[in-house]
Amino acid sequence: MSTVETTADSHDEHDDDHHDHGEFIAHHFDSAEQQFDSGKLGIWVFLVTEVLFFSGLFVAYTLYRYHHPEVFVDASQFLDKVLGGINTVVLLFSSLTMAWAVRAAQLGNNNFAGKLILITMVCAAAFLGIKAVEYSHKWDLYILPVSYYNYMEGYHPEAETGGIAGALNISKWLVTLSMLPLLCLALFSAGALFMAATGKRLMAQFMLALAIMMSGYFVGAFAGQTYQNWHEANLAAEEHAGDHGHDDGHAAESATAGPDSTSERPPQIGVFFSIYYCMTGLHAVHVIAGMAALSWLYLRCLKAHFRPDYFGPVDYVGLYWHLVDLIWIYLFPLLYLIN
Amino acid sequence: MTDSHDHDHGFAHPVSVKLLLSVFFSLVFLTVLTIVLNDLPLGSADIVIAMMIATLKASLVMLFFMHMFWEKGFNVVAFLSSLFFVSLFIGFTLMDTGSYRDDIDSFPEDKQPAPRVPRTAPGVSSNDVRPMPPATLVEGSISPLAKPNPHVRL
Numbered sequence: 001m002s003t004v005e006t007t008a009d010s011h012d013e014h015d016d017d018h019h020d021h022g023e024f025i026a027h028h029f030d031s032a033e034q035q036f037d038s039g040k041l042g043i044w045v046f047l048v049t050e051v052l053f054f055s056g057l058f059v060a061y062t063l064y065r066y067h068h069p070e071v072f073v074d075a076s077q078f079l080d081k082v083l084g085g086i087n088t089v090v091l092l093f094s095s096l097t098m099a100w101a102v103r104a105a106q107l108g109n110n111n112f113a114g115k116l117i118l119i120t121m122v123c124a125a126a127f128l129g130i131k132a133v134e135y136s137h138k139w140d141l142y143i144l145p146v147s148y149y150n151y152m153e154g155y156h157p158e159a160e161t162g163g164i165a166g167a168l169n170i171s172k173w174l175v176t177l178s179m180l181p182l183l184c185l186a187l188f189s190a191g192a193l194f195m196a197a198t199g200k201r202l203m204a205q206f207m208l209a210l211a212i213m214m215s216g217y218f219v220g221a222f223a224g225q226t227y228q229n230w231h232e233a234n235l236a237a238e239e240h241a242g243d244h245g246h247d248d249g250h251a252a253e254s255a256t257a258g259p260d261s262t263s264e265r266p267p268q269i270g271v272f273f274s275i276y277y278c279m280t281g282l283h284a285v286h287v288i289a290g291m292a293a294l295s296w297l298y299l300r301c302l303k304a305h306f307r308p309d310y311f312g313p314v315d316y317v318g319l320y321w322h323l324v325d326l327i328w329i330y331l332f333p334l335l336y337l338i339n
Numbered sequence: 340m341t342d343s344h345d346h347d348h349g350f351a352h353p354v355s356v357k358l359l360l361s362v363f364f365s366l367v368f369l370t371v372l373t374i375v376l377n378d379l380p381l382g383s384a385d386i387v388i389a390m391m392i393a394t395l396k397a398s399l400v401m402l403f404f405m406h407m408f409w410e411k412g413f414n415v416v417a418f419l420s421s422l423f424f425v426s427l428f429i430g431f432t433l434m435d436t437g438s439y440r441d442d443i444d445s446f447p448e449d450k451q452p453a454p455r456v457p458r459t460a461p462g463v464s465s466n467d468v469r470p471m472p473p474a475t476l477v478e479g480s481i482s483p484l485a486k487p488n489p490h491v492r493l
Contacts, residue, residue: 033350037411044414048421055425059432066436081374088370096363099354099404106351308351315406322405329396332370333389337377 024310032309043316047323050286054327057279061334064275068268075272076338078143080134080231083224084336087130088328090220094123095325102318105301105311113314114301118209120321121294122216124287125181129220131284133228136173138273145277149270170225178221185214206299213291276335283331286324293317352409362403369396 029035065072097119104113140157142150157171165172192207297317300306306314373392381388402408407415 036350040411041414041417044418047418051421052424052428055428058425059429062429063432063436066433081377085370085374089367092363092366092370095366095400095404096359099359099362100356102406103353103356103359106353309349311351319405322400325404326397326400329400330390330393333373333377333393337373337385337389339377339381339385 024305036310036312036315039312039316043319047319050320050323054279054282057275057282058330061275061279064271068266068271071266071269071272072338074266075269075276076336078138078141079276079336080228081336082227082231083130083134084332086223086227087127088332090123090127090130091325091328094120094127095322097123098318098321101297102311102314105306105314106308108307110301110304110306113306114298117294117298117301117314118212121209121213121291121298122219124291124294125213125216126220126223127287128284129181129217129222130224131280132174132177132217132221133224136171136177137228139173140171143273144270145274146268146270149273151269174221174225178218181214181217185211185218188214202302205302206295209298210295213295279331279335283324283327286327290317290321290324293320352406354403354406358403362399366396366399369399 025032025035029038097116101113101116101120104110104116138144141155142148142152144150159166159169163172163175165175168175188207188211192204192211195201195204195207294317297314300313369392373389376388376392377385379385407418
């Protein structure tokens with residue numbers, strides 16, 4: 001305890017801090033700074049393993065693109081640049097709020113850090129919501145990993161008539177994907193009400209934050225689906241115009257399938273989607289793990305744990321979160337922007 | 340601590356909000372730029388340009404969001420060493436890719452379910468049905484539809 005004060009003596013002016021100094025300093029560390037530096041080295045080494053973990057998929061991508069560039073040009077027509085671009089900006093924004101939260105924690109402003117972390121959590125969930133729209137749209141068209149890939153030119157999935165999918169006029173896959181977030185949303189909301197009823201204010205606030213995070217998923221899914229519907233309507237209008245212009249079926253077909261897809265597709269196109277689903281899926285798993293870590297940080301912010309000499313956890317989770325962003329920065333042009 | 344930030348915060352290095360915001364807006368600008376450039380006919384240079392922009396974005400995130408600009412040298416070296424190992428991984432695999440077997444071309448044919456002889460065809464006892472020969476890697480192509488593999492040395 002006293003050793004902490006000697007290294008962190010510049011913070012004695014924080015008299016309003018009701019914590020004992022060194023509350024979170026493990027006994028095997030001499031000082032807060034030594035503990036912070038050790039943790040920092042640890043998280044950097046962890047990030048190295050993460051980079052190498054992803055590099056296997058990047059090698060698969062490089063080799064397959066090297067041998068079959070035409071497959072990539074053709075397959076990326078199925079990926080929507082706008083949805084991918086929106087997701088990029090959502091992740092970049094979440095990185096901004098995360099970096100800002102680190103700053104707030106470094107200044108000991110737990111309240112503001114908590115708010116920024118909550119925004120980061122909502123952005124993470126919204127990212128997954130938009131991703132769910134992208135995935136479900138592909139699954140509707142049988143654009144699947146290679147063993148299940150069965151896309152047919154000009155195929156339009158029948159509109160759902162029954163159930164939730166029919167009522168909302170969305171893909172049944174999107175409904176399936178949204179079940180778990182819906183369940184979480186219901187559980188967290190109920191938890192918040194229960195905690196509030198039993199007088200546990202802090203836990204009620206935490207549960208409410210988790211519920212807000214989950215609603216971020218639905219905001220993302222709604223925005224993505226709205227764009228998707230608008231885009232489909234545009235394509236349908238184009239197809240209609242094409243029908244009137246040429247009066248033969250080919251114009252209509254090429255209008256639905258994208259710019260240069262009149263010829264048959266390369267037979268190995270499904271392999272691209274195997275790589276696509278592996279890379280984006282592994283990235284999505286990291287986003288989910290990040291959401292869990294951010295929730296923990298939020299709880300600690302509510303408990304006002306962070307101070308200028310103890311903000312390590314925010315910094316470490318922040319570094320992890322920026323790595324998830326870094327990987328997406330490379331995935332976006334590699335998968336979506338191929339001409 | 341020797342850095343140009345605000346004031347002394349012990350070992351904390353709060354990055355100014357102004358810097359964070361300018362990094363964010365540069366990142367958004369570069370994202371829009373890479374999407375716009377993708378629509379221009381740049382030929383085979385487009386992948387190089389896209390990767391350069393991505394690397395620029397990654398550098399901005401690493402330097403300012405991840406505080407690498409103020410990080411201890413050892414941590415920077417530790418992290419950047421991963422890039423060295425990734426380049427070894429990709430480089431060596433690409434060097435070895437000449438021995439890549441293009442079996443993937445015959446994959447859709449191979450994927451077709453093998454024509455099954457009914458187990459109990461009329462007039463044939465099940466003992467007469469010969470099992471499918473095991474798929475051997477040396478053969479290269481399992482299906483008669485698949486084209487022979489030029490890379491296989493027999």
